[in-house]
Amino acid sequence: MKRIRTIALKEVWGYLTSPVGYVFAGLLLIVANWLFFQDFFLLNQADLTTLWNSLGFLLSIFIPALSMNLISEEKRNGNWEVILSLPVTEFELVIGKFIGAFLYIFVTLLLLSPTVITVLLLGKPDLGILIGGWLGVLGLAVVYLAVGIFCSSLSNQPAVGFLMATILLLVNNFIGQAGVLQRLPVFLGTIFEFLSITWHANQFGLGVVRLEDITFLVSTTGIFLLLTVLYLKARNK
């Protein structure tokens, strides 16, 4: 457990001491706020749904950009050889990096608080839906990060991990959109609904916290992290 904490803290420290960390946070906040506020006053509704929806899309690009280096960079420059020759397991390495990157994303998303406070001051949004939307975005971030780490582990080239994760998440995001699901036959729509991370996360935004959505998000995260650990262990094959 201590090693996981050490690796996680090193990751957070890495983001805080590099320009990439600030550029990532700055860009995400600027684009998310711009997308949200461009229609906010026209709609004249104290509702954060647009913010949560745009974050769902933005995170499917930003999180792969953030996670692309997590494993591939270590493999490319040989640091994983040093770390795994220490008494550190692949599990500790992957979980440590996952927690570190998640803490950074969590803090970045907390920086959207002024936007939420502004909406609270201007109107009376439904608090259940507001908190649900926030939880949905967090759930989305967790799963996206697990997918990003897995894709990062597949290659020594960060760009390859980024492209794979982005395509995977954008497709997943697309098939979970209500507009797409409505146009599909019921049978196919049900399958796509079940497979879409975004669709499950969006349920929180409707103010509905269902065990099946939580189970889906947690198990998908677990599966991708497990696949990453297994893939790293397969270096012996």
Place this chain on the structure above:
Amino acid sequence: MLSLHEITKSFSATEILHGVSITVGDKKIVGLLGPNGAGKTTIMRIITGFLTPTTGEVLWHNKPIDTTKPDYKRMIGYLPENNPLYGWMTTGEYLDYIFKLKTNENNLGEVRRVCEQCGLTEVIHKKIEILSKGYKQRVGLASALLGDPQLLVLDEPTSGLDPNQIIEIRTLIQKLSKEKSVILSTHILPEAKALCNDLVIINRGMIVLEDSVAHVKNLEKKFVELTA
């Protein structure tokens, strides 16, 4: 101290090492020589536990040992060939990070000890990315020394250094070998002769010579004969 016994290593269907047996004596420096692609790095990775052998066993004081276990890994210090470091960290931060991963403990005294041992005290607060190659190599060596391991595994420790830096690192390795066993790989035959007690030449995944330096006459000629 450490022996590899009939080690083979295969990736997919390709066998890289074919029944390799090596012994590293107590407080001895063993030089691992061979052309590129001979299998030196694979042997080192097996010794460090980064890779596991397909068949054969690793013996520690004549007893088979699982090289993936934390207790074994704590007894090994490893400096890989390209000496990967985190440039954005300071020397002290990097060594502290590696020490915590190695021992699960917090001990700045140990970081200071290895810094003194490797002549890094003056750069302990400097970022690694601004250090010279010689200093970076010392940081890599210092990280291998953390936790006072009994065996040092050094993959081409003087590669890419200028002559003065090579002499510095060689002197340091010789000093360390008074307390620890060392296995080092190198392309530089005069270096192997100057530093090592025993030599192992590997070619195409097989040991073609294992002897003490004193018994090997005209190493250059022998190396060419055995690896051509």
